[in-house]
Amino acid sequence: KAGVTQTPRYLIKTRGQQVTLSCSPISGHRSVSWYQQTPGQGLQFLFEYFSETQRNKGNFPGRFSGRQFSNSRSEMNVSTLELGDSALYLCASSSTDSYGYTFGSGTRLTVV
Amino acid sequence: GNSVTQMEGPVTLSEEAFLTINCTYTATGYPSLFWYVQYPGEGLQLLLKATKADDKGSNKGFEATYRKETTSFHLEKGSVQVSDSAVYFCALSPSGDSWGKLQFGAGTQVVVTP
Numbered sequence: 001k002a003g004v005t006q007t008p009r010y011l012i013k014t015r016g017q018q019v020t021l022s023c024s025p026i027s028g029h030r031s032v033s034w035y036q037q038t039p040g041q042g043l044q045f046l047f048e049y050f051s052e053t054q055r056n057k058g059n060f061p062g063r064f065s066g067r068q069f070s071n072s073r074s075e076m077n078v079s080t081l082e083l084g085d086s087a088l089y090l091c092a093s094s095s096t097d098s099y100g101y102t103f104g105s106g107t108r109l110t111v112v
Numbered sequence: 113g114n115s116v117t118q119m120e121g122p123v124t125l126s127e128e129a130f131l132t133i134n135c136t137y138t139a140t141g142y143p144s145l146f147w148y149v150q151y152p153g154e155g156l157q158l159l160l161k162a163t164k165a166d167d168k169g170s171n172k173g174f175e176a177t178y179r180k181e182t183t184s185f186h187l188e189k190g191s192v193q194v195s196d197s198a199v200y201f202c203a204l205s206p207s208g209d210s211w212g213k214l215q216f217g218a219g220t221q222v223v224v225t226p
Binding site: 033 | 155157212215
């Protein structure tokens with residue numbers, strides 16, 4: 001059974017650019033969540049999609065957005081990148097509230 | 113709002129020692145509770161979970177019991193190995209439609225020496 005796949009694994013971008021990260025959940029999982037992990041702030045929730053609808057949203061500026069497709073694959077986009085956006089971005093998928101989330105290996109974004 | 117507090121690290125132990133990582137939470141309703149582990153350069157792996165009060169989650173020698181009266185979910189392992197060196201995260205999943213919004217603790221780094 002394939003796990004959660006995130007692409008790309010590493011990314012280097014320049015300030016002001018935009019970036020799109022991709023996440024393919026485990027087959028059958030309808031919930032996909034995104035998290036930002038930094039040494040200073042730890043793991044912070046970005047947003048969660050369930051059946052193509054954004055169901056929950058964290059406290060991030062509007063530069064951070066996402067979407068989920070009909071096959072449950074998800075993308076997140078960050079526009080006008082800032083140095084502080086450098087982080088490990090983790091995607092996770094789940095099928096139910098008691099199942100627990102399965103995480104991908106993450107995308108390491110570096111903004112220079 | 114919901115929050116998770118776990119003991120700060122690093123926790124340094126000798127192989128075969130007993131490990132405890134304290135975790136307490138604040139939440140309304142009946143959240144599910146999880147322990148995740150992160151190895152260097154990797155994502156998070158689900159270690160164990162408990163979905164209701166008095167449930168005991170266990171996996172790979174690790175155990176944690178959901179204590180509603182003390183709002184705690186402490187992680188324990190009787191005899192650690194060098195391969196258990198990692199960062200451990202306690203997390204809660206709120207009840208209701210917010211279950212997809214995991215709240216994590218700050219993480220506890222565990223270092224096991226031979």
